[in-house]
Amino acid sequence: MTRRPAATPRARSTAVSVLVALVALVPALSACTTTTEPPVGTTPSSGLPSATAAPNPALARYYTQKLDWKKCGDLECADLRVPLDHAAPDPAKDLTIKVARVKARDQSKRLGSLLVNPGGPGASGIDYVRNGAETIGGPEVRRYYDLVGFDPRGVGGSDPIDCLGDKALDRFLGADPTPDTPAEEQALLVQAKAMAAGCQADNPDLVKHLSTADAARDMDILRAAVGDPQLNYLGKSYGTFLGSTYADLFPKRVGRMVLDGVVPPDLTSAELGEGQARGFQIATQAYVEDCVKQGDCPLGSAAEAALKGLDDFFKQVDRQPLPSGDPSAPQLTEGWARLGVAVALYDQGAWSILTDALREAKAGNGQSLMQLADAYAERRPGGGYDGNLMESINAVNCLDRPDSPDLSAYEKYAKDFSAKAPTWGANLAWGALPCGIWPVKATNPPHKISAPGSNPIVVVGTTRDPATIYEWSKRLRDELDNAVLVSFDGDGHTAYGRSNTCVDSAIDAYYVQGRVPKDGLRC
Incomplete structure (x- = not known):
């Protein structure tokens, strides 16, 4: 469950499966059976309504x-x-x-x-x-x-x-996720509006x-x-x-x-972003410590230096994107680079793959990091997407967690989140921007749940x-x-x-x- 760019939670047994497949738990409990259920609305001896009992008659069919x-x-x-x-x-x-x-x-x-x-x-x-x-x-x-x-x-x-065409979705994902000028903020807002308008236009019901x-x-x-x-x-x-x-x-x-x-x-949307920023910061710290321990870490020879090295790398790619090796998306921008790094943090088995990709990128070749980003987005090398993950994540999140239409709110998020998570704070702060201008009012806003009477x-x-x-x-x-x-x-x-x-x-x-x-x- 993420904003952009924290990689979407999906099952991945190993890092290799990410690259190759490009994918990505009491005694009192009742055992389920395959026996024939009583007619709708009747109550079996267990005290539960029948399996097919509907919450209201209009749903019986x-x-x-x-x-x-x-x-x-x-x-x-x-x-x-x-x-x-x-x-x-x-x-x-x-x-x-x-x-x-x-x-x-x-x-x-x-x-x-x-x-x-x-x-x-x-x-x-x-x-x-x-x-x-x-x-x-x-x-x-x-x-x-x-x-x-x-x-x-x-x-x-x-x-x-289906909110955006393939090229438009490429632009959305490759956009600068950490804007630091009014012009860059407006450019990101354009992409957020494109996503919101596209989802509504595709299927307004x-x-x-x-x-x-x-x-x-x-x-x-x-x-x-x-x-x-x-x-x-x-x-x-x-x-x-x-x-x-x-x-x-x-x-x-x-x-x-x-x-x-x-x-x-x-x-809330802000709690989600701030928490994920801290989570990715903790994971990044663990990764760079391991990178240094393994030797020949491309980011630095000590953990603190390696963490700064990753931050500097993102800034460098923001200023000067790298060749991606993919004619359909020829530039590895900061947006794509962060997706590639983030997806590898989901499983420590991917850390060695990430290190190799960063080593190549530091040498001027962004192809391996772009492949990791493609895996995150269910994107095929050469263009096109295998699913609608990057669109539906916004369409669902924005009905569950609304946010502010005011760009100054995200500027404050970025400052506050970055104080606790320097590498990922701004990125996760701006990730909720589509939900600030979503065309449909949130129908399932944040609320506590308790599930009284559950097993x-x-x-x-x-x-x-x-x-x-x-x-x-x-x-x-x-x-x-x-x-x-x-x-x-x-x-x-x-x-x-x-x-x-x-x-x-x-x-x-x-x-x-x-x-x-x-x-x-x-x-």
């Missing part, structure tokens, strides 16, 4: 739909029908949510479906399942659960919002209904469609925002839910997570009525499935055995 699963490569895929506006459903305006699954290996002992969201907003849950079916959860999780991924509304294959609350309500329809009376869920990064929003809307429907790398729903929710935080700082995990755990916190002392973004056996074993046991981890578990 959506909650009783059956998914028509068909083979699509290594997956099974289906279309889910949801209303554009849950408050006033109109069949003529229905949206189609693309869904995919990998079936549990032991169908005779199947516990139900595990819905997953890898982050964004704007990352594809279908791609997450397709590329990570062997790494999402341990072997026992994959034995007993169907893994179900979906592209949220407006994302990927689900009626995607859809752009009003892309909030996280809208997506959470869609997820409850998907829960009903897969036949589960409660939602078993893994949300990473922005997926934690989606999951906690769901829990607050449907607390009695929460099954076994893990929120890893937390974005609390009550964060235990497991919150996971990583101490040096660049994009979702550790204190946010503690914050959400304290706000939820029924939650426990698992902490991973380490680097990189998120923990489950990419850190160590302590985290993985605790979460696997929670999903499979219903054993809630001890609150305060440290790994």
Whole structure:
């Protein structure tokens, strides 16, 4: 979950996968079954309404739909029908949510479906399942659960919002992200206005209904469609925002839910930017220390010097962009360079790749750093984009976290953020500018959530997570009525499935055995 340029939270097992694939967790809990549910509106002996019971009668047709699963490569895929506006459903305006699954290996002992969201907003849950079916959860999780991924509304294959053409999106992403003159501020404002106007022009109805609350309500329809009376869920990064929003809307429907790398729903736009700036600063410090330790660091021979070396590099590229090796975007600007550096901070396995790319860039060749930036943006070398991540992230964020239309507000953000995070403060301060001039009023503004009456929710935080700082995990755990916190002392973004056996074993046991981890578990 990010502004620009902090790399969008998505599942990445190693740095190599970023470059090659260009992609980028109790006893009292109810197990899910595949048994036939009672008629809509009836109450089974568990005390829960039936799996297909709709929140109101106008939504019944959506909650009783059956998914028509068909083979699509290594997956099974289906279309889910949801209303554009849950408050006033109109069949003529229905949206189609693309869904995919990998079936549990032991169908005779199947516990139900595990819905997953890898982050964004704007990352594809279908791609997450397709590329990570062997790494999402341990072997026992994959034995007993169907893994179900979906592209949220407006994302990927689900009626995607398309705000800018490829060349215009190149200009948006390559723009100077740290303006320090009135002219540069105006130039960045032009790009922000282009994004905002483009999203509204593409689909003026859809752009009003892309909030996280809208997506959470869609997820409850998907829960009903897969036949589960409660939602078993893994949300990473922005997926934690989606999951906690769901829990607050449907607390009695929460099954076994893990929120890893937390974005609390009550964060304001300024809090989000300031927190991410500090997170990336901490990650950058860890990276330069490792760079120096490995020897021959292109940024400097000591950590302090290397940190200054990175700051100086960004300033130099701002003054004089480097050749990118890509005729469709021939210049590695500061905007592209920051994207390339940021994406590598998501996984410490990418640090050596980043060092090599910076060494090349310091020698005047920006090609490798541009490839990293392309991986961030789901951009193909030579031009064109594989998804709409860079557009949907703005369309969703701006309905969740409005900001100021006054440029002086961002100047103040830049000064305040930079005092705590010199390398990333200004960058993250100006990243919310599109939300200051967004054409649609925010429909899901920041608010605390508590999910009263839910089953235990497991919150996971990583101490040096660049994009979702550790204190946010503690914050959400304290706000939820029924939650426990698992902490991973380490680097990189998120923990489950990419850190160590302590985290993985605790979460696997929670999903499979219903054993809630001890609150305060440290790994």
